[in-house]
Amino acid sequence: MSHPIAETAAGRIEGRRHGRTKVFRGIPYAADTGGEGRFRDAGPAPAPPAVADQIGPRAPQVLPEGKGPSFFSFLAETSPLSEDCLRLNVFAPEEPGAKRPVMVWLHGGAWISGSGNRPSAHGSILAEAGDVVVVTINHRLNAFGFTWDGTDATDPNVGLTDIIKALEWVRDNIAAFGGDPDCVTLFGQSGGGAKVSVLMAMPRAKGLFHRAIVQSASLHIEMATPERAVKCAELLYDELGLKIGDRTALADVPMEAILKARLRAVARNDGIDDFRPVVDGNVLPFDPFSPAGLDHHADIPMIAGSTREEMTFFMAYDGEGVFDMPEARARQMVADFFHMSLADSAPLFDSYASAFPGKKPGQVAETIFTQARYTRNGCLAADRKAAHGSAPVYRYRVDWQCAPWDGQLGAPHTVCIPLVFGTTETAREMLGRDAQADALSRRMMAAWTQFARTGDPNCDALPHWPRYDATDRPSMIFDAECSVMNDPGKTERELMEPWPAFRVGMILKGIKRAV
Secondary structure (H helix, E strand, O other), rough: OOOOEEEOOOOEOOOOEEOOOOEEEEEEEOOOHHHHHOOOOOOOOOOOOOEEOOOEEOOOOOOOOOOOHHHHHOOOOOOOOOOOEEEEEEEOOOOOOOOOOEEEOOOOOOOOOOOOOOOOHOOOHHHHHOOOOEEEOOOOHHHHHHOOOOOOOOHHHOOHHHHHHHHHHHHHHHHHHOEEEEEEEEEEEEEEHHHHHHOOHHHHHHHHHHEHHHHOOOOOOOOOOOHHHHHHHHHHHHHHHOOOOOHHHHHHOHHHHHHHHHHHHHOOOOOOOOOEOOOOOOOOOOOOOOHHHHHHEEEEEEEEEEEOOOHHHHHHHOOOOHHHHHHHHHHHHHHHHHOOOOOOOHHEEEEEEEHOOOHHHHHHHHHHHHHHHHHHHHHHHHHHHHHOOOOOOOEEEEEOOOOOOHOOOOOEEEOOOHHHOHHHHHHHHHHHHHHHHHHHHHHHHHHHHHHHHHHOOOOOOOOOOOOOOOOOEEEEEEOOEEEEEEEEOOOHHHHOOOOOOOOOOOOOOOOHHHO
């Protein structure tokens, strides 16, 4: 059988077949960003490769130490690091067809790490199951994507304008793969969900996508201010021994030196990482869920949600038994997270411990962290968009209890990735209950692709999923049996309301993996 061919506006591209799909990997959508291209908007893409059968490199990033729990191996990724990282992958059904919905995946990893090449985000199963075209991308991260010194020497938010370049490539070329450029959905998890939110507020992205799915995002409410972004840039230049705006010298700095200098700059910035999107007044004129932001994306329907036990993902890196920690340690972690004294944070811990008497101290702390870091900001964003009264919002929660540690992992951060992509084979050790996990995955894929097609996730695979409102807060619960629940987690939400909102710089001390 001959290899699939796409006759794109950029040129003729040969791909490969995977099952009943066509796969094109490592296609450049913009120029190499090394050397003179650092901290600048990316230039136009070179000609595509004649054969697109190799994944592209990841953006420069600090790689984690150690392997972590084996049940998170579905997140492993081994592609090399390079500043020539602006590449994308396309997955399309093999059967001839035109004007299929397009789903563009934005990977997680906050603003500092990650890749669109992970096996768990391989788009073939989703493309075939939902009759859609799936695109996954890499873009600049950390200092390479978000250093802005406030002068003409740097451009703001280049990690985001990279994504806009990818969406422009989709607009101009996706029809060659059977995709409809007028029916594009952005979806992303964790940092990827935050990226989806921010792109909703970017004028240059207007019209390049039409629906949004925000999975398990936390830092998508408020972005960096110009003052904070410039301060981080100044610290980075100082760590590199350069003058602000010295682009000639900057072009010669080794990639690894910039990665290490960023870590030192963040440490000098009280541990607050402001190498992230900045409300610069032009490229990003407002926060995504501010009144002006809501007006800007009033026409974009949104699905938003999280998992029931997001923070077990991070705590699991401390090893089995982490939830059996002494109460004193659990209390100290809560105090450190909120930057409070033990005495000041004690009423918060006590209120959750009283409300959930069956939970161990470590589980009480985890419930607090999940509510503070994920659920509350997600609920706030959904409340604001629903109250705006424009395009519909649909809210969900994943309650699937994973297998490790006799179920103590619950439904951790990242569990939605293999479920949404149908790549459950990559995550068997974590998911457990193979047949039921596969059935849940089919339901989620059906809902996500139906939303991509129509802006409404309702389909035969699920009970009726009502539009979200800030009064009843109806939400789809994804579990072995899916159902709709009004205001899930109401107790946790109400207990958290008097306490400070999650901000950059809130971390879990004493846990091996940084949050």
